[in-house]
Amino acid sequence: MTLDERKQKVLLAIIKDYISTAEPVGSRTISKKYELGVSPATIRNEMSDLEELGYIEQPHTSAGRIPSDLGYRYYVDCLMKKKVLSNEEAESVIKGVRSKARDVGTVLQQTNKIISNITNYTSMVTGPQFRKSNxxxxxxxxxxxxxxxxxxxxxxxxxxxxxxxxxxxxxxxxxxxxxxxxxxxxxxxxxxxxxxxxxxxxxxxxxxxxxxxxxxxxxxxxxxxxNQQDKIYLSGTLNILNQPEFRDIGRVKTLLSLLEQDKVLKEILSDKVNLENGINVTIGGENKLEGLKDCSTVTATYQIDGKIVGSVGIIGPTRMDYEKAVSIMDFMTQYLSQMMKDFYGR
Amino acid sequence: MTLDERKQKVLLAIIKDYISTAEPVGSRTISKKYELGVSPATIRNEMSDLEELGYIEQPHTSAGRIPSDLGYRYYVDCLMKKKVLSNEEAESVIKGVRSKARDVGTVLQQTNKIISNITNYTSMVTGPQFRKSNxxxxxxxxxxxxxxxxxxxxxxxxxxxxxxxxxxxxxxxxxxxxxxxxxxxxxxxxxxxxxxxxxxxxxxxxxxxxxxxxxxxxxxxxxxxxNQQDKIYLSGTLNILNQPEFRDIGRVKTLLSLLEQDKVLKEILSDKVNLENGINVTIGGENKLEGLKDCSTVTATYQIDGKIVGSVGIIGPTRMDYEKAVSIMDFMTQYLSQMMKDFYGR
DNA sequence: GTTAGCACTCCAATCAGTCGAGTGCTAATT
DNA sequence: AATTAGCACTCGACTGATTGGAGTGCTAAC
The missing domain is CATH 3.30.390.60 (Heat-inducible transcription repressor hrca homolog; domain 3)
Known part of the structure; x- marks a missing residue:
């Protein structure tokens, strides 16, 4: 399904605004903050259409709109521009890992830490898994x-x-x-x-x-x-406590309990591992696990000699900064592949 | 300082009730639930005295009383009866550990898990530390x-x-x-x-x-x-989310962040390690760390050939079931000492 | 020394009222 | 035909007043 250009712009504005403010966004906000050159009334009409199409929803009458899972999906697939990490950022990452890179374990752990620090979400990494080890x-x-x-x-x-x-x-x-x-x-x-x-x-x-x-x-x-059931590194678990959507203790508990189980992490990481590109985004209700319905995950794989041997993942609220998450994942997996070559590659 | 018998009974009643309900307890409750044979009015007078002495306090006028740190201290030192684990409980513990006792690490981990499960608090264990290893x-x-x-x-x-x-x-x-x-x-x-x-x-x-x-x-x-900077096992971190005093996200975050730092755990465990008896209770504000002012810790040591080599600890809210905690610590450290003998003892 | 009685305090819950943000619709404008 | 101004309407969030209940402290009687 493809949307006309203005609808796209409106949807994009809603999503961007909501991602940064966590508040439902109204027609006035959009027409003021984002330069579409039309009045709130027009925006309202567009929004009404977008809602009918399922891309956004209203928490209640007289509130602004928030993106639905479908809306995020459209954003991730069609609207989002791929950002590349700035040289500065890349530098600091590389330095952060290099300084402690003694063995594979430390490299993974360090990488993981950096990901969770930069994104402010929870991140996880599996060590290299070889199909069969000798x-x-x-x-x-x-x-x-x-x-x-x-x-x-x-x-x-x-x-x-x-x-x-x-x-x-x-x-x-x-x-x-x-x-x-x-x-x-x-x-x-x-x-x-x-x-x-x-x-x-x-x-x-x-x-x-x-x-x-x-x-x-x-x-x-x-x-x-x-090897097959290898260690999974986890970092930044407490970051979710910073998210306004997790002000409720019950939710926090559910999610943290899930993250304590290696089985769950493994499932998240291995879910769609076979996709061509490598970076995979699972949004809200797309997650199989009930407890992750309000979360999104971004997973990717890294390689040794062209073969996929491990994965990296981020877990955050559905209202996640997908652009950032994806770009970091992109960079990190490439970097990891590089590092792994030093350890294992021929 | 020693209290007359009735004051002791009243204090005991307040503490027990508060530990189990987490609500301030009033004079009526005490006179009804606990058989002191006197009217609420009398209890009120006693409570007034106890408050003056600093053993209990009032969150606000027209609320019941809750124990102060000093009150808990008096309870732990003078009023509390030492309970011994029932045979059943002991059996189940022993079974739980034995079934997986392959190496020292697993034994410690398993012990730890059992402690946090039974108490519903967070527990931690250090591995055996030898002054110098050869x-x-x-x-x-x-x-x-x-x-x-x-x-x-x-x-x-x-x-x-x-x-x-x-x-x-x-x-x-x-x-x-x-x-x-x-x-x-x-x-x-x-x-x-x-x-x-x-x-x-x-x-x-x-x-x-x-x-x-x-x-x-x-x-x-x-x-x-x-060896000296050995691993610390931690278990049941999420148990604090069950405590009503941690319904506030901010507190949860503070505490969980502390528990993530090995340094902090080590400090807790080694704080009063030199006491004769072995079991040590630190209540609320007695804790050095600011972030633990609303928590209590129970720590104890285990031995190999009579020498102290490791410690075990529990962290819970100040409103902790000290009787249970102490009795479990008592049993567990004895049991651990026993097990360690099998691994290391002569 | 103990207790009944009562005034008093304070929290928690409820309710009405107001405000403001935001929508949806209609009619006028371009 | 698309856009927009205008307006009525909705609903949550906040405010303030009211009430009920739990609990105390004090006093006077037992």
Whole structure:
């Protein structure tokens, strides 16, 4: 559905004004603040039409209009201009991340923080997820007192370890041998591969040290699995308390409870991950979750070697500054892709 | 200061009633609900006295009375009976933790969760802190592509690791040798010991592999340091939203912002850690932090081999159910001490 | 020392009245 | 045919007055 030019202008004015003031906007305001060169009465007629078409609504008679979900949708899809971050802003972002960029975790966390600070909404990031990670190395490190440290490393750099007891009868040499066998047989394989065939083979070879081997396998499995349900970083949760639409404690509670659940965050981030462009906006009632009906989310993905490996998201009120949100997401995901290349790329 | 028996009863009644209803309590209520055998008028006189003494106060004329900080203090110190957890409750706690008790972190987290669930307040726990930890083991694990994994284990079970690049010219054997030397020289030592003397000695021995050794030392240092500024687990932050005294968004924000800062939590937990008994109650204005003036905290410590190594804390409104809070803290710290013995004790 | 009785205070809730912002309609204007 | 001025109308937000109830403090009687 396409609107004539003046209607577009009116809708745009309403949305912009409402986004910045959070108050219903009336015909007089528009004709004064935005230069359309027509009288309030004309605007009123246009508004009446726009309301009929479903793009705006009235909280009650004798109040101004506010955009409906559909109105926002039209705005995001057709009216909004893509803004690019100013050089200054970009600089400060880059500096903010670089200064602390030791490992992937910190970079993600830092990026996240910056997003929530700039936007004043809540933001979240998932770490790089690889479809299947391979076992890179497994090592049994003997400590004193019959304790053994099991270390598992995957090819995407995840490291997990666990302390375990072993009978004193097992020597360092035994451990070395186990390590060797495990590595020789399983290195480079995915979890599925490992599960499918090879275990029996090793069992045979290592039958003497069955329980140690079991423990090691346990950790390997856990580690290789862990990637898929990776950590989600969250930042700026309390920012929603600044939004006038969340002056009600009940709402705050509902939303904060949702944000506490990783499952929910994951759902938000992975919802429409397959879209071509990358940046995706979900407005108000478009959200599947009941508790997000008054919120909008902006999600995007970042890449390594052209493959999508993680996502970034913002949650704010439906009355969100979409222009800003989108432009920041755009910049940040590009930047993240860049940074990730340094860590993982070939 | 000691009060006559009837005044005590009246004060107790006011506090109990106020804790459970959050409404100022009047003389009539007391004479009806609590069996003191006297008329409202008499109660009024007593209340007037109690107010003069500073134990209760009136929000405004013609309202009932509410306990003052001093009143709560008297209650906690003199009037409150120590309750012991019922067998049922204790059972369910134990079950709740046991079922997931794989490592120390999970136990602490689980304990924490249970505390906040039972009390409906916010709770926090610090992990075991040892004054100085010793290096137990350091291992360089060669991976492919010239990557090396450095693993450091301390005697209290903390494990850290880091991936690093080394020139291809270094062989597995070199690495083994470095590991050996480092372990031989540094095992069992604290950070101070290591810093002071031995480094030069090793430098000499390993002069060929200076940069690898440097990296390893870096991680060792970091790991041995890490204990002191250990992780703090937090649970049930949103519970405060259930409290009527936090119906105001501004307050919620202040408090939640405080709880986001580890520094603040640490301060709360370590404030009076040296008291004999272990369980410590800080009421309203007794808190040093301005933002906690309307809150009370209950903190306690747990032990390993008789030494205090960590603390547990609850934060709630001043109108807190101190009896419940204290009894749960009592049980939980004992239980934690018990559990820790399994992990670390001799 | 205790209590009944009563005047008094103050909050909370309710209601009427007013104001102003904003609309929708109509008729006049361009 | 589109635009606009004018006007009646609606409705929420605010104001102020009124009322009811909970609770106190004081006094005098028991």
């Amino acid at each position: 076992l890179r190395h497994c090592q049994l490190v003997p400590l004193d007192n019959g304790k053994v440290l099991v270390v598992v490393v995957t090819d995407n750099g995840l490291i997990q370890n666990r302390l375990m007891d072993v009978p004193q009868t097992i020597t360092d040499l035994d451990l070395q041998k186990i390590s060797q066998v495990v590595n020789a047989k399983l290195q480079g394989l995915t979890l599925e591969d490992i599960k499918l065939t090879l275990i029996k083979e090793i069992y045979f070879e290592l039958s003497k040290h069955k329980n140690i081997f079991d423990a090691a396998m346990d950790l390997i499995q856990e580690t290789l699995n862990l | 290096l137990r083991h350091c291992q360089l694990v060669p991976l492919d592509n010239g990557k090396v994994l450095v693993v450091v284990v301390t005697d209290n079970g903390l494990i850290q690791n880091r991936l690093m690049d080394v020139p291809q010219t270094i062989t597995d054997l070199d690495l083994q040798k470095i590991s050996q030397v480092v372990n031989a020289k540094l095992q069992g030592l604290t950070l101070e010991d290591i810093k002071l003397t031995l480094i030069k000695e090793i430098y000499f021995e390993l002069s060929k592999h200076k940069n690898i050794f440097d990296a390893a030392m870096d991680l060792i240092q970091e790991t041995l340091n890490l």
